[in-house]
Amino acid sequence: LCILQHGAVGQGQSTPATCxxxxxxxxxxxxxxxxxxxxxxxxGLSAFTYYLDLSMNNITELPANVFRNLPYxxxxxxxxxxxxxxxxxxxxxxxxxxxxxxxNNQLRTVPSAALRNLQALQSLxxxxxxxxxxxxxxxxxxxxxxxxxxxxxxxxEVPIVPLRHQGNLQALTLALNRITxxxxxxxxxxxxxxxxxxxxxxxxxxxxxxxxxxxxxxTLDLNFNNLKTFPEAIQSLPKLKELGFHxxxxxxxxxxxxxxxxxxxxxHLYDNPLSFVGITAFQNLSDLHxxxxxxxxxxKDFPSxxxxxxxxxxxxxxxxxxxxxxELCDDLGLLRTLDLSYNEIEEVxxxxxxxxxxxxxxxxxxxxxxxxxxxxxxxxxxxxxLSRNQIKFIHEDAFLSLSGLxxxxxxxxxxxxxxxxxxxxxxxxxLSGNLDMKNTLVAKSLPKxxxxxxxxxxxxxxxxxxxxxxxxxxEEDKSKATGEDEDMDRMPLVVxxxxxxxxxxxxxxxxxxxxx
Amino acid sequence: xxxxxxxxxxENCSEYNGCLKCKPRLFILLxxxxxxxxxxxxxxxxxGYYGMRNRDMNKCTPCKIENCETCFSRNFCAKCKExxxxxxxxxxxxxxxxxxxxxxxxxxAG
Numbered sequence: 108l109c110i111l112q113h114g115a116v117g118q119g120q121s122t123p124a125t126c127x128x129x130x131x132x133x134x135x136x137x138x139x140x141x142x143x144x145x146x147x148x149x150x151g152l153s154a155f156t157y158y159l160d161l162s163m164n165n166i167t168e169l170p171a172n173v174f175r176n177l178p179y180x181x182x183x184x185x186x187x188x189x190x191x192x193x194x195x196x197x198x199x200x201x202x203x204x205x206x207x208x209x210x211n212n213q214l215r216t217v218p219s220a221a222l223r224n225l226q227a228l229q230s231l232x233x234x235x236x237x238x239x240x241x242x243x244x245x246x247x248x249x250x251x252x253x254x255x256x257x258x259x260x261x262x263x264e265v266p267i268v269p270l271r272h273q274g275n276l277q278a279l280t281l282a283l284n285r286i287t288x289x290x291x292x293x294x295x296x297x298x299x300x301x302x303x304x305x306x307x308x309x310x311x312x313x314x315x316x317x318x319x320x321x322x323x324x325x326t327l328d329l330n331f332n333n334l335k336t337f338p339e340a341i342q343s344l345p346k347l348k349e350l351g352f353h354x355x356x357x358x359x360x361x362x363x364x365x366x367x368x369x370x371x372x373x374x375h376l377y378d379n380p381l382s383f384v385g386i387t388a389f390q391n392l393s394d395l396h397x398x399x400x401x402x403x404x405x406x407k408d409f410p411s412x413x414x415x416x417x418x419x420x421x422x423x424x425x426x427x428x429x430x431x432x433x434e435l436c437d438d439l440g441l442l443r444t445l446d447l448s449y450n451e452i453e454e455v456x457x458x459x460x461x462x463x464x465x466x467x468x469x470x471x472x473x474x475x476x477x478x479x480x481x482x483x484x485x486x487x488x489x490x491x492x493l494s495r496n497q498i499k500f501i502h503e504d505a506f507l508s509l510s511g512l513x514x515x516x517x518x519x520x521x522x523x524x525x526x527x528x529x530x531x532x533x534x535x536x537x538l539s540g541n542l543d544m545k546n547t548l549v550a551k552s553l554p555k556x557x558x559x560x561x562x563x564x565x566x567x568x569x570x571x572x573x574x575x576x577x578x579x580x581x582e583e584d585k586s587k588a589t590g591e592d593e594d595m596d597r598m599p600l601v602v603x604x605x606x607x608x609x610x611x612x613x614x615x616x617x618x619x620x621x622x623x
Numbered sequence: 624x625x626x627x628x629x630x631x632x633x634e635n636c637s638e639y640n641g642c643l644k645c646k647p648r649l650f651i652l653l654x655x656x657x658x659x660x661x662x663x664x665x666x667x668x669x670x671g672y673y674g675m676r677n678r679d680m681n682k683c684t685p686c687k688i689e690n691c692e693t694c695f696s697r698n699f700c701a702k703c704k705e706x707x708x709x710x711x712x713x714x715x716x717x718x719x720x721x722x723x724x725x726x727x728x729x730x731x732a733g
Binding site for chain 1: 667674698
């Protein structure tokens with residue numbers, strides 16, 4: 108990196124100027140003049156400069172022909188100045204310019220005249236200005252435009268006419284403006300558009316055909332708007348993969364909502380006051396990996412997921428759903444996380460077909476019993492939460508397959524006893540709140556247990572005999588000395604049991620019965 | 624402890640972590656300096672990052688698209704690395720089947 112002699116370009120100088128003293132230039136034709144408090148474009152730059160960074164200075168205006176000596180310029184950065192005026196001839200001569208960065212300035216309108224002849228321009232950044240007006244001819248000459256940033260401005264409507272001839276545009280953001288409606292055919296000729304961001308506007312109304320013409324759109328971001336109804340206009344988007352409309356005011360997801368969007372991978376729809384979801388809304392979405400539906404409080408029927416065969420995570424909470432389809436797992440063979448908490452489920456089918464399940468949350472329902480086959484075959488299951496139900500009975504073989512289960516929460520049910528066969532890996536068990544469970548538990552059948560909560564303190568006596576690594580060593584010596592039953596050596600090392608029997612240790616003195 | 628003068632574009636900073644809050648509409652970039660993170664305020668994010676604008680914060684976010692030099696967004700590349708062909712926001716060593724190469728713009732077409 109070197110700063111050579113300053114001089115004007117092409118004016119008979121013996122040694123052509125290659126840099127300005129106000130900049131740092133490299134041998135490849137890059138000039139960095141950023142953050143130097145400049146109020147004007149420095150002169151004396153090499154005619155072969157292809158990259159010029161003037162960002163974060165104090166340039167307020169661009170006069171005519173200011174870059175006329177830089178015909179090879181490909182990238183011009185003027186971000187973070189105080190630009191409020193660009194002369195119509197300011198950018199003339201920049202026939203090879205591909206990237207123009209004008210973001211974070213004070214522009215109130217798109218400098219359409221200045222942009223007119225930039226035939227090679229591919230990326231145009233106008234974000235974070237104060238643009239309220241986009242003249243109809245703004246982008247007319249820009250036939251190679253691929254990426255356009257107009258976000259974080261003061262637009263109140265989609266610049267339909269200016270965008271009309273942008274057949275090569277692939278990525279457009281109009282986010283963070285004040286757009287209130289999207290009229291029909293707003294993006295009619297943008298046949299190459301792949302990404303469209305409209306988040307953080309005030310969109311209330313969308314024409315049914317407002318996305319007509321966007322046959323290649325893959326990502327549509329409508330988050331943080333004021334939509335009251337489901338954006339049915341997405342039916343014009345056959346290639347849609349990513350859709351976001353979270354944080355709106357949508358109450359219903361209609362039947363067949365996404366039947367014209369078979370390639371959908373992600374749908375973000377949380378933070379909507381959902382009350383109803385059509386049963387067929389999420390059918391045949393074979394690329395969908397995750398579905399999160401919270402708080403659809405009026406929903407009574409479990410949605411049909413036929414054809415949505417690659418779901419790995421399903422969250423459906425806060426509904427009035429009372430039962431689950433028996434064939435739930437027919438299409439959900441790849442499911443790993445299932446959260447059906449906070450519904451009104453009374454019966455659960457067998458999850459046998461969901462062989463990859465690792466995490467099941469069924470807390471806060473009205474489940475009454477667990478059958479022999481409910482969790483059969485779920486050897487990958489790690490976490491099972493059945494707390495806050497009304498479970499009275501669990502079949503003794505219900506957990507036989509759960510060799511990988513480490514955490515189980517059965518608290519606040521109506522259990523009298525709990526089967527432990529199969530729970531060889533369990534290290535956390537919660538049983539508190541099962542007030543009818545009065546018998547003592549058998550510690551030996553839970554060899555890996557580290558933490559347990561039980562309904563009554565005396566039930567901890569079976570576990571606290573070995574409570575804590577320190578004390579256990581002492582206990583072991585004591586048991587050898589007193590010749591106690593050999594089985595004690597195979598007793599689990601329980602690190603924590605609650606509620607603990609208390610300060611005066613009734614396990615030792617009251618002959619083991621809390622009832623006395 | 625508040626440093627008497629924050630760096631350019633910064634509204635609130637600390638000696639240990641640099642800028643904590645940038646002036647409106649600027650992007651904050653968290654640079655790593657040993658075990659510390661140093662906040663820097665920029666009008667344009669550096670190569671390998673893209674500017675994510677939101678109501679409450681603008682942040683330079685790592686661009687994770689394979690072989691991409693400049694991201695437009697999380698899943699769309701605006702400029703691929705040298706020698707790579709771009710198609711619909713992705714970068715390819717050679718154009719996918721059925722598409723032809725356009726060397727002038729290093730794109731796949733068809």
